[in-house]
Amino acid sequence: MAEQKRIHTNIPFRLDRLPWSPWHILVVISLGITWILDGLEVTIVGIIGDVLRSPVTLGLSCFEVGFLGTAYLIGAVVGAIFFSYLTDRYGRKRLFMITLGTYIAGTVASAISWNFISLAIFRTITGLGIGGEYSAINSAIDELIPARVRGWVDLAINGSWWIGTIVGSALSLYILNPAVFPINLGWRLAFFVGASLAFAVLLIRRYLPESPRWLLVHGRVDEAEEIVTQIENKVRDQTGKELEEPQKFLVIHPRDTIGFSDVINTVFKKYPKRAILGLWLMAGQAFLYNAIFFTYALILGKFYGVPADQIGLYIFPFAIGNFFGPLLLGKLFDTLGRKTMISLTYILSGALLAFTGYLFYLGVLSALTQTIAWVVIFFFASAGASSAYLTVSEVFPLEIRAMAIAVFYAIGTGIGGAIAPSVFGALIGSGLPINLFYGYLLGASLMAIAGVVEIFYGVNAERKSLEEVARPLTEVEKIEE
Structure with a gap:
């Protein structure tokens, strides 16, 4: 393409200085x-x-139950790569509509599988949509949220x-209860819940703007100027x-497209330490979560004799601990x-997992104490x-x-996540x-090593504009003050 004229702009910094508002909550x-x-x-897949x-x-x-998780993750990896290219080329908004539509189609199809x-x-198709969502959504969020609260x-x-x-x-406590729904109907209804929620959100997303930062570099x-002005007026x-x-x-020179070669050269040649960091953080957390959670119901059912319609009672507190971890520690x-908190949460959760795994091997845990241990571990994990996604x-x-x-999602999930459900499914089987204990030790080691990598290669990105953390490729000459 012909070279475009130089652009002198303060749009990114206008977005970063905005006060928190209801508009940001909508985003x-x-x-x-x-x-x-x-x-x-x-x-749903874990419980059913x-x-x-x-x-x-x-x-x-x-x-086969474990492989359903692997199939979902394979789809997510492929979807992340495929849709990410389209997201960077055609914009955040267009793609986060398409990816959500793909998710809806896969989820509805899962409900009628035979x-x-x-x-x-069908789980692979659902994963395609979710994987595409990760790249489109995380980039859009970071580009619209003020720097001081981005973390x-x-x-x-x-x-x-x-x-x-x-x-x-x-x-699950309701739809998997055979007294309420036949056993071959309840698990199908569970998938329709996700599809219904996604469709409602699809309607809301129509009102979100394209990322002004993306428009600017293209x-x-x-x-971009019109959208930022509209946002400023709403916030004011x-x-x-x-x-x-x-x-x-x-001061930038816009470019229409960025190819995969630009990604590889930038990520692995210009920022090799950040590349190593991203791989370890993503792989460590992916293995830990996908190994434990995709096989959660199997562990409770096989080793502790928990009935299928009661597994939700044990997952509920586990989920609450996981939710409040990022919420309370996030600030x-x-x-x-970043360096202090990321390394601390990774290393601590790895150490706690190894200790809990040893207690499981000794046979001193019950379904209740196993759940309590997981609540503590995953509060930090x-x-x-979450900080792995923030980092990359x-x-x-x-x-x-x-x-x-x-x-990074694809490589990290492929290395640390896609094989984990199948491996743990076999270990549980x-x-x-002792076999499951070895699996716990592997997950703990990956988390601890990732925490150490953060200590040496972590980036102090807190409260900084995205353009200050990583200089854009569109030939930024300087940041003037």
């Missing part, structure tokens, strides 16, 4: 729903795992994954506060800093896992943000506590 709710939907999906083993339903084996193969395929807001949104878990757990300055009316003009400016990521979404340039998120 958080309409975009953050992705995490709730993902939590709902994972919970024991139900799907019944000959009255699909008669799946422990391995055997293992069909359900695995806390990101962690709180990521932690809302557990609201979906709470909804799924409460739902040379669409007039559109909602808060009653006058807005000071920022003193910082960017410390903006005050004490949830904040750490803010430490790389704006033009490749969606693709960078996708690359063996019926030997």
Whole structure:
């Protein structure tokens, strides 16, 4: 394309200096729903795992139940890569409508599946939508939320994954109760809940704007200026506060497209330490969560004899602990800093998991004490896992943000997550506590190592503009003050 003229702008800093307002809450709710939907999906599959083993339903084996989680994650990895390229090329708004639509289609299809193969395929399609959502949504959120609260807001949104878990757990107590619904109907109804919620959100998202930052680096300055002005007017009316003009400016040369080669060169050549950091953080938390949660129902059912229609009672407190971890600890990521809090949450949760695994091996835990231990572990692990997504979404340039998120999500999930449900499903199927203990030790080690990597390679991104954390690729010459 022909070279576009140089642009001198303060749009990013105008967004960062905005006071918190109802408009920001709308952004958080309409975009953050992705995490709730993902939590709902994972919970549903985890809870109905024991139900799907019944000959009255699909008669799946422990391995097949575990593989449903793997199929979902494979779809999420592919969806993240595919849709991220489209997100960076065609915009955040267009893609977060398409990806949510893909999720709805996969979830509805899952409800009418008739055997293992069909359900695995439909779970893969559902994962495609969720994976695409991650890259489109995380980039959009970071680009619209003020820098001073970006860490806390990101962690709180990521932690809302557990609201979906709470909804799924409460739902299971009713729809999986054979006295209320036939056993082969209740698990199908669970999928329709997620689809219904997603459709309602699809309608709300129509009112969100395109990211002004994305418009800016693609040379669409007039559109970006118009949207920022509209946002400023809404925030001013909602808060009653006058807005000071920022003193910082960017000087850029817009580019229409950024290819995968630009992503690879930037991520792995220009920022190799950040690349190592992102891989460890994503892989560690992905293995831990996908290993434990996709097989949660199997563990409670096989080792503790908890009936399928009561598993939700044990997941409910576990989910509450996970939700409040990022919510209560999140502000410390903006005050004490990223490096301190990320390393602390990763290392501490890894150590607690290893200790709990040893108690499980000794056979001294009950369903109740096992749940209490997991609540404590994942209070810290949830904040750490949320910070992994925060890290990879803010430490790389704006033009490749969606693709960078996708690359790290895909590699991290592929290494640490996609194989975890199947592996743990096989370990549980063996019926030997020692085998499951080895799995716990592996998950604990990955978390602890990731925490150490954060100590050495972490980025002090707290309270800084995205453009100051990672210089955009569109030839930023300087940040003027």
